[in-house]
Amino acid sequence: MKRNQYNIRFCCLCSGLTETLGPSTVGYPDDMSLVGTAGVAATFTELRLEEVPEMGYDPLGVPSRGEILIRGSTVFTGYYKNPELTNEVMVDGWFHTGDIGEMTPDGILKVIDRKKNIFKLSQGEYVAVEYLEKVYVFPPIIEDIWVYGDSYKSMLVAVVNPHEENTMKWAGSNGYKGSFSEICKSEGLKEHVLKELAAAAQKNKLRGFEYIKGVVLDPVPFDIERDLVTATMKKRRNYMLKYYQPEIDKVYKTLEGQRAANKAK
CATH class of the missing domain: 3.30.300.30 (ANL, C-terminal domain)
Incomplete structure (x- = not known):
C-alpha cells in the first residue's frame, strides 16, 4: 500500500515582542482586509497610540498615528536587574514599544515606523x-x-x-x-x-x-x-x-x- 505524508502548516498575521510574551495582535490570513497589517488586539491585550510630536504623529489625527503602547496580563513586569530601562519603557502599566503604528477606524493596526530611528x-x-x-x-x-x-x-x-x-x-x-x-x-x-x-x-x-x-x-x-x-x-x-x-x-x-x-x- 502506498502512503503519502503531508506537512500542513497554518500561519496567521501577528506582531509581538519578547516583552509581551508572544503576539499582541493577530489576524486571519483569509481576511484580505488584514493583508499588510499587524491585525487587531489579541485576547487579554490592550493597545493604544501615544503622540510623538517631534515626528508629527498624532493619535487624534487622520489617520490615527503614534507610538504603540501595550497593556495586559501577558506583558512582562520589567527587565532583570535593570530598573532604569524598565522605567523607560513601562509607564502606568503601559509598555512603550518604540514602534510607530497607524490605527484604522476598525481597530486594525499597521506598523509604519520606528521611533528610535x-x-x-x-x-x-x-x-x-x-x-x-x-x-x-x-x-x-x-x-x-x-x-x-x-x-x-x-x-x-x-x-x-x-x-x-x-x-x-x-x-x-x-x-x-x-x-x-x-x-x-x-x-x-x-x-x-x-x-x-x-x-x-x-x-x-x-x-x-x-x-x-x-x-x-x-x-x-x-x-x-x-x-x-x-x-x-x-x-x-x-x-x-x-x-x-x-x-x-x-x-x-x-x-x-x-x-x-x-x-x-
Whole structure:
C-alpha cells in the first residue's frame, strides 16, 4: 500500500515582542482586509497610540498615528536587574514599544515606523528615516537606499544602490555606454536618480526638508561583508556612515557650493 505524508502548516498575521510574551495582535490570513497589517488586539491585550510630536504623529489625527503602547496580563513586569530601562519603557502599566503604528477606524493596526530611528537637522526638523527609505525605494531605478542627515546641515543626502537591469535599460535609451559600475559614476545617472527621488517625494507629499538633495551611487549592494547590514539585512547605520563618510562629505561640500553660488546671483 502506498502512503503519502503531508506537512500542513497554518500561519496567521501577528506582531509581538519578547516583552509581551508572544503576539499582541493577530489576524486571519483569509481576511484580505488584514493583508499588510499587524491585525487587531489579541485576547487579554490592550493597545493604544501615544503622540510623538517631534515626528508629527498624532493619535487624534487622520489617520490615527503614534507610538504603540501595550497593556495586559501577558506583558512582562520589567527587565532583570535593570530598573532604569524598565522605567523607560513601562509607564502606568503601559509598555512603550518604540514602534510607530497607524490605527484604522476598525481597530486594525499597521506598523509604519520606528521611533528610535530619527534624527534632527540643523534647523530643528526631526526626520523619520525608515519611513523615508520606504518611500524612496519605490522608483524602478532604485534597488536600495540609505538616507542620511548631518545634524549640522539642513539637507538630506542618500547612498543609493541602483537597480542594475533598469539602470542598463536607462543607459541604453540615453546614449550611455560602459559597464554598470562605470555608468553609476556618471553625472547623468545621478541627475536621473535625484529626479526620481523628487517625484517619489512629491507623490507621497513629503515636506521640503524630507527631499533628498544629493546622492552617492554605489553599484555594490549593501552587504554583510562590509558590515553595512546585519544577517537579517537590517541597515547598520553607524557602520554605513563610517564607510561612506568621505563621499558624503563631498556631496555636502558640493551642495553648499551650489547654495552659495545661488545666493550670490
